[in-house]
Amino acid sequence: xxxxxxxxxxxxxxxxxxxxxxxTYDTSESDYYLFWYKQPPSRQxxxxxxxxxxxQQNATENRFSVNFQKAAKSFSLKISDSQLGDAAMYFCAYxxxxxxxNMLTFGGGTRLMVKP
Amino acid sequence: xxxxxxxxxxxxxxxxxxxxxxxxxxxxHLYFYWYRQILGQxxxxxxxFYNNEISxxxxxxxxxxxxxxxxxxxxxxxxxxTKLEDSAMYFCASxxxxxTPSEQYFGPGTRLTVT
Numbered sequence: 001x002x003x004x005x006x007x008x009x010x011x012x013x014x015x016x017x018x019x020x021x022x023x024t025y026d027t028s029e030s031d032y033y034l035f036w037y038k039q040p041p042s043r044q045x046x047x048x049x050x051x052x053x054x055x056q057q058n059a060t061e062n063r064f065s066v067n068f069q070k071a072a073k074s075f076s077l078k079i080s081d082s083q084l085g086d087a088a089m090y091f092c093a094y095x096x097x098x099x100x101x102n103m104l105t106f107g108g109g110t111r112l113m114v115k116p
Numbered sequence: 117x118x119x120x121x122x123x124x125x126x127x128x129x130x131x132x133x134x135x136x137x138x139x140x141x142x143x144x145h146l147y148f149y150w151y152r153q154i155l156g157q158x159x160x161x162x163x164x165f166y167n168n169e170i171s172x173x174x175x176x177x178x179x180x181x182x183x184x185x186x187x188x189x190x191x192x193x194x195x196x197x198t199k200l201e202d203s204a205m206y207f208c209a210s211x212x213x214x215x216t217p218s219e220q221y222f223g224p225g226t227r228l229t230v231t
Contacts, residue, residue: 035219037222042224043205043224043225043227044222044223044224044225045159045207045209045222046222047219047220047221050219091158091159093159099172101147101149101161101163101164101166101171101172101173102147102164102211103149103161103164103172103174104149104151104159104161104220105161106158106159106160107158108157108158109158
């Protein structure tokens with residue numbers, strides 16, 4: 001079974017600064033997807049960014065980018081020019097392409113605080 | 117923009133009672149999921165559903181749980197006899213197809229409180 005670990009329970013960043021959230025995962029599979037989801041106080045899960053394991057190029061979405069290190073099984077999220085609205089729980093998630101359900105396996109989350 | 121909806125937003129029930137949590141997935145989606153999140157803990161997979169049957173389920177999804185797609189739009193999670201430890205946020209999600217790297221869209225969740 002796959003596991004996802006987020007070693008930082010909490011992080012804080014000054015508004016307009018850059019912050020990196022860490023995620024590592026354990027798998028023996030070669031074909032999978034990785035995701036970062038944001039969960040604001042409203043509790044709804046919002047997809048931030050996705051990475052396909054077979055793509056070497058790191059995904060970017062506006063101020064959000066990832067550093068995907070497949071050999072190291074590491075998938076960190078970088079938020080540039082942090083904004084107050086970025087304050088939320090961030091979950092790293094793994095999705096296998098080998099099981100029928102394609103369900104997500106989540107890490108424990110990192111609470112990001114943004115200081116004005 | 118289409119979205120997943122869930123009702124009710126908050127359900128309070130007594131231990132031993134049956135509850136049904138409802139979800140309306142995005143209309144052209146084919147894969148449906150239930151996840152739960154106990155307060156302060158990680159989001160956990162419960163079950164996935166495709167083509168009117170369960171495609172995968174976790175150890176949490178025991179005989180007390182069942183899912184159904186009673187019509188063309190709703191997707192329900194039933195807990196037959198609730199326990200205190202079932203108190204959690206329950207999220208429904210849906211996804212378009214398996215052939216493309218499609219994402220799961222989550223609903224806003226139902227907070228279930230078992231007293």
